[in-house]
Amino acid sequence: MTKSLLRSLLDGQPPGTPESLIVRCLSQRGAISAAQIARLTGLARSTVSTALTGLKKSGIVVELAAADETAKGVGRPPATLTLNPEAGTCVGVHLSLDEIRVAVADVSHSFISEKTIPLGLDYPPDRAAKLTKAAIAQCYEENSLSASGLLGVGVSVSGPVSPEGFVQRASIVPTWAGVNIRHVFGPVLEQPIFAANESNCAAIAEMMWGAAVGYEDFVLFKIDLGVGGAIVQHGRVVTGIAGGAGEFGHMSIDPSGDLCRCGNRGCLELYASFNRPLEQIARVTGRRVTMDDVIRMAEQGDVGALRMIEDTAEMAGRGLGMIGSVLNPPLIIIGGRMALAGDILLTPLIAAYERHTLIKARDVAPDRRTRIIIGKHTENDVLLGAVGLVLSHYGRLQ
């Protein structure tokens, strides 16, 4: 009963009612005060108060005790109202190159369970859907959750995803090109499916629980084995007409450069991802190194590792300088594995950004400067963001 009422309110039914607006606001924001709800929804305080009385009575909304020390939400702000954690759950799924990760959270934004399904490269979609279903069932069973409380499943994909859910050809998982995530997972999981590119999911995680809380406009730049990105404007991820917005890694910065996996030449990804440091350090040291190895080596003062991270920062800063000249964002969040290098990466990257972008920090007032910072959920942002797809009604409001 509570679940069907919650689902219809999340779907905006009946349309435009204060109850639906409040429930959707709480689903997106987690725990917030009545005053914040009024500000965010534009509803009068008295209207919010009346609607909240009804929502609390029906068990959809609960009031948190002040300074709830036991709250396990990710970065939960001090607040008073939240959706009832028992009213519903949602699932995030990350389809990565060789494994699938699954996370379960409730509608109050508490994360309950997480599982990893190891797979080989090029795993087929129908197998992924079946294994995901089994992992979700196991999460629910182990935590004594009712499967009937599941409100939707968010799926993050390592490649561009169209608004309809189609994985585009430029995906790093070629066997998934042309596959519609909703058609593959919908019939097996029997749930509403929300699908997005992994960098867009990372941006949603930072916006809901991380370094971009309070920002309506920002850019995410991921430095991992590839280079990914996301653009958020007015609180929404910019997807582009076919899902290709924010693909910063494939801006060609050298028309006569090496061939990229996308078919273009001299893409930023060839110079600003983790691949080049891995290759060059392996060549010099004669042993295979991981991304974590390179960061550890740099932290210990290894000159080769430091140089390769600085070179990557220079190229990333150059690419970001162009993005800065296009968007002039208030905030740029650096994500991906290399962000774990912290200031070793950030200091030369900011210097390179300053050289290559139009608006220089020194020329504008402090509150007009672009902040460039490391993301808060770098290691888990994509999976968190997949959960966030459901909680933020991704695709429903856009």
Ligand SMILES: [Zn+2]
């Ligand atoms: Zn490319």
